[in-house]
Amino acid sequence: MNAPLRKAEAAPGLDEALVEVRNLTVDFLGGRKPVRAVGGVDFDLRAGDALALLGESGSGKSVTLRALMRLLPEARTRIGGQLRVDGHDVLGLGRRALAAYRGGTVAMIFQDPGLALDPVYRIGDQIAEAVVRHEGVSHAKGRARALELFERVHIPSPARRLDAFPHEMSGGMRQRAMIALALACRPKLLLADEPTTALDATVQIQILLLLRELQRDLGLAVIFVTHDVGVAVQVADRVAVMYGGHLVEVGSSGEVIGAPAHPYTRGLLASRITPESPKGIRLATIPGSPPDLSDPPPGCPFEPRCALAIPGCRDGLPTRVPVAPGHAARCIRIGEAA
């Protein structure tokens, strides 16, 4: 089904994908009706690459990210499909293997550093402890690594800041400290869940540049979840647009932003205000609201709001249609004269 895309994406030769997601589905149980938050997502990511998952609230982007780390509450979620990260079958990991996988292979940063940083421990000790637990080295070695990491993420006067508590740092510094903690055990994949959304633009750009630098220097693969097109472009070379639990369009950021193929991506970009938007015009909007995921539309998730919808759009989820090399979208009307 996704053959054309895979061909376009898989690099030639032995360059295996670090992340392989195949038909990932996530259902939340426990409510009156199960909610299909992710409805079958496929993508690959090579080591050292950065991918932005772009979508609005309820699109399933954060859930996809959490599934990669198995952070969803097990009792109330059902995950289907295949997740392979660096050779691990993520969904089949046992408890011990999962603990080693989290932090050792994959690490995550959040919008709220409070989710990652313990408020009652000094940050340096938190990082040292993570290193000790994963690598079995002495506490002193762990502290040394913490200092190295603080320098790595450009925290000024790092030796002094190691002894700070999270609340003693400013927002941007806390975000850097959380990145340092995430890097403590040398992960190969960094998952970022809107880590800059709560920051001022002046600080946000610093964090985005830091992530790009880490990606380049450490060969870190990054999956960055965001709702902001500008942020996605700044941090990632490839963009995957999510809507209603599905990946509707994937491609290089230049392709997706410059020549969007899916009607949702087009609508999303058209409703954005750019420095060029003439004043006083009516902004283009997408009518309606996102689908109810406990009762998703039968075919294309965007069909109820789509200006280009035809009856055929309701006959099942559209397959991926290649638009250009490395650029594909799930829309049956691509290729017709649009």
Added chain:
Amino acid sequence: MTAPTTLASVDPAGGAATAIETAELPIQGSRGYWGSVLRRLSRDPVAMAAALVILCIVLAAIFAPLIAPMDPFKGAMARRLRHVGDATYWLGSDELGRDMLSRLLYAGRLSLFMGVLPVVIAFFIGSGLGIVAGYAGGWVNTLIMRIIDVFFAFPSVLLAIALSGALGAGILNSIVSLTVVFVPQITRVAESVTVQIRNRDYVEAARVSGAHPFAVVRVQVLGNVLGPVFVYATSLISVSMILASGLSFLGLGVKPPEPEWGLMLNTLRTAIYVNPWVAALPGVMIFMTSISFNLVSDGLRSAMEVRQ
């Protein structure tokens, strides 16, 4: 209203076409907050079982004259301290030969009354004081809360005994002293909840609408404060029942021969070696009733937690 309604003077169809939202919401009447709380509470088996126990005890107390097999005041010295399971006295008889079952049923009236009434009175006084202190802030808050703090210096049991002792024995005095014990506790909870609510954006929006503070409190604050305070108050009913029983036990509350669980526990304590099961029965009633109130209170608390 003197201001001309400029809004109404504009043609509703005119102006730019603002798209009417047509979200695919089910067009069913929404249940309201308390409706959804009750629905969640009804799904909580523990709370429902406890509520059923309370209902049974309350009904038994109300209809005691109809269901009690004997006169609770009439004893027969020849038939003292019969055991549980006796052919005539199903739950045995007490130290004066009175039927335990009948006395336990009648005793529920006074015990429930003394458990619930002080909490109800304290709920109104404490919520009032707490909301005033929390909403007004400043010196009003300092005045009320510092006075309240004085009461916290004494353990509630001691305070209740001291007040009852000072006022003299009797049902009314017990209720007064128990109320005084609970007012500070409820005031403190009401104050802290009010301070939280007061700084919510919607209360500020209501304040900047220029509404009178009473209107803001009545519409925007009250409903959000009374819920949590109510839950807290229900958890005090069990404490009140135990304290009331304690006062009666000490001879500071209900006077014999009036049936009341705490008092019965007191008068039967001499029989504990002769007939331990009968002597323990009033205690069992106190325990069952108070734990049931606590379980309902816990269920209510979790049913009221609404997340977005």
Added chain:
Amino acid sequence: MSGTAEPTRGAAPPAGGTDPRDRGGPAQPLLAVDGLVKHFASKGGLFGKGPVVRAVDGVDFAIAKGETLGVVGESGCGKSTTARLLMQINRPDRGDIVFDGELLGSRALDLKSYRRQVQMVFQDSYASLNPRLTVEESVAFGPRAHGLSGSAALARAHDLLRRVGLEPRRFGGRYPHEISGGQRQRVNIARALALEPRLLILDEAVSALDKSVEAQVLNLLADLKREFGLTYMFISHDLNVVRFMSDRVMVMYLGRIAEIGPADAILAAPRHPYTAALLASQPSTDPDARLDEAPLTGDPPNPINPPPGCRFHTRCRFAAEVCRTREPALDPVAPAHFAACHMAVPGSGHPDAPQLPMAA
């Protein structure tokens, strides 16, 4: 209610854009703020109070009738505190608020009649609605508090809900948690409009919304402004949105105004290096225009101890000696365009300042 506005009203019917409550005519600013100061005592230790947070530290500006003034700046710059001072949620320590020529607190303009004319929409659409009230009850609260009967207030609430694009029969009886974020923010806008204000303060009112919803709400705000002849103070961190919405823009830094002037002029050719840095920090959607260096380093400083001289000099790449010692005044740099930067003022002593004319 207070009767203060009655004499000027009476005759003129509300038509052709002139508001019967208008007093000074179009040339008189709707709102003028002079020397606004608010310091908060931060939490101290065990004894006494902590250092003073200079949240708003001497701010003057005016908003003309019918215009939109955009306000931008990092967190801690004082933009939200300014909004709360204007709303009188917090009382300013110093400074005058003059509304359509009348000083707030004078006999001509008491707080109650001022509040009817100035309303605010908060950022958090959920926190700003009472979870125990239905949508229509929340909107009807203000009119009821001002003396409308229950049914009349409800009728106005329905009218307003329809006006903000929510079918009253469908949404009026719903509770805040039953509707989406965009719909909630429409309710908040309806609630703010229920008292027929002339000035609406929008404090990050669209910032928490998804982009496609944000566009809907911005369109709505533009419609309402035209329909009701409103004046907006539009606070946002998104410079693109501010430029799109505003006639003039005010840039704040550490409790002071750094630059104020026509939106197009300021955002096309900023005169204050802070404005330029803010602009450059907005992530561009052009993959070929990615930044390689952050325009500013570090976090916005804490307004507890603003640096001496120009408050921005600690982060400014053009800082010279004069910036460390002398605080620049908010001086005119172009028609209706003011900037508080030594580089913009001839003869300020900054090496990059324009030369004084030779005649001097």
